[in-house]
Amino acid sequence: MGRTVIRNARLFPATGAEAAIGDLVVEGERIVSAGGAPAQIRGDDTVIEAAGLFCMPGMTEGHAHLSFENVCATEDLITPSPETQVFAAARGARALIEAGFTSAYGASEAKLKLAVAVRDEVNAGRLPGPRIRAGGLEISVTGAMGDESKAHNPRVGPSTIVDGVEEMRRAVRLHCREGVDNIKLDVSGDPFYPSTPAHTTPMTFEEIRVAAETAHAYGRKINAHTRSIEGSKHCVRAGVDGLFHTEYADAELLDMMEEAKDRIFVVPTVGLFAQIMAGEASAHGLTPEVGGYMNIPELLENSIRTHTELRKRGIRHLIGGDYGFGWSQQGTQGRDLAFFVDHYGYSPAEALACATRNGGMAMGYDDLGTLEAGKLADLILVDGDPLADMSVLAGPQKVVFVMKGGAVQKSTLVAQAGAGTPVLQAAE
Ligand SMILES: [Zn+2]
Structure with a gap:
């Protein structure tokens, strides 16, 4: 040829x-x-x-939810069948490659094997899409992000719920068995779950440590939803590979992350909150006013402070994350580049390097x-x-x-x- x-x-x-x-x-x-x-x-x-x-x-989408398409509530992740959602995941993969994303570093999906199935079809040349490190379900703990059950109304949520190290070990092993490349833990709370706000840390260090050990024993990567200071410290100490969000930080955490900068990747996933505060989600009820009640302005302020400092310390940032909502189409992840420049102080060339060089490294290649x-x-x-x-x-x-x-x-x-x-x- x-x-x-x-x-x-x-x-x-x-x-x-x-x-x-x-x-x-x-x-x-x-x-x-x-x-x-x-x-x-x-x-x-x-x-x-x-x-x-x-x-x-x-470019690399650093926190991919391939199966998220027009999501406006967790119900949109829970209710549709896997058979329906696999088409959304395939469309997500196509949208990414058409927008110049040749790699997708998986966060989590609406069902366990959506990204696994699409990855295998893309690798076989039967579907268009980027290189995919497939995410599975979010792994969370009782009462935390993704646990939709109540005592009077037990129901399946978008996360798999575990408590204690043995349940954690089993959940991670099950993900590995089913072909997931990237394990994702919900370590901290989140503004969308009022009983565990962003600064709380429902998951224990022991649970995180066992999850990381198990994922690594199977040759997989492990990533964490972590907005809280304590949660992020747990992650660095436990050997987590990818830290998502990471808005809150203190001097000790910044030092720990700098020390670990050659083995961790950090994805601010700033698009979602920036879009809410810009009024882009207002048609879906998520007005800037609602964002205010959810404490999103404070999270954004902390994101800017923390990630500007991490940039100065040479942390490997990736762009993307949390696209696929009703107001954010798959394939528009490149919008994060301008935020990296305007708010984290990157030069345009450095922001592009986050999207490309850092992404290739996170995907696990040394020649990408x-x-x-x-x-x-x-x-x-x-x-x-x-x-x-x-x-x-x-x-x-x-x-x-x-x-x-x-x-x-x-x-x-x-x-x-x-x-x-x-x-x-x-x-x-
Ligand atoms: Zn996410």
Whole structure:
């Protein structure tokens, strides 16, 4: 099979080097060269004339809920059957790849095996989608986030409920048996569950430690919903890989996270709260006023303070998380980039590196997430300059070409008239 030669694109390698005009060559599933001397064209190459286009690594959604689609209440997660929801998960995967997300680091799903099933279909080439580390159910404890039961009305919620280390061990093993890649614990409370607000920590250290040990024993990753200071400290001490939200922090926690920065990833998932306070969820009853009662302004203030400090300390942040609600479509996760710049103090190039290089590392690869010779060819072409205007990555419209492992996933490029070898260019 011939190579793909992308010519005269503005290459953003996500290595720390500046973006520069150059050629990029893909052969098989890997990048052969990125920048440097102009590529020599061979007879069986496919050439993309990419002058004016921005070429960057594919992005990673750092906290994926593939099966969330128009969710307005937990009932929307609980009531539909797995058979119905697997279609939503497949649509979520397609929306991500079309928006330039070539990887999805799973948080949790509405049912146990939705992301597992979609991952396997995507890997078999039967469905469009990113590389997927499949999440399963959230694992929580009695009375905490996701426990929808009452003594007079026992019912199934969106989480699996365990108490004590033996139940925890069994739940994690069951997730591993069913093919889940990413275990997720609900360590802290949450503003959507008033009896356990965000600063509370219903799960014990022992439960978290056993969950982490078990997940790692099966070669899986473990992540945590953790907004509270104590919960986040438990997670770092217990060996949790991914910390989600992490709004509250004190000096000790910041030091602990800095010390652990080469083994943990942190996903602020700021979109949901920012959207509520911007009034974007008002049509669904979640007005800024309701957000005020839920203490969301304080959570946002703490998010800005904590993640700005974590940025300075070199923490590996990822973008995305908690998209798929009634007011936030799958595939718009790139909106987080602007928040990273405006509120956490990242430069646009650094924010893009969170979305790409950090994402590739979180996915568990050492050859993913940058444009360099030898790396996997997960890359996108953007009709616009994200470094000047991050909104070009806020949806699929400006993402004109997506490649994953050297295979074309999306292309709105058109053939150039009269060219000998296949030459593609952006549509007018
Ligand atoms: Zn989430």
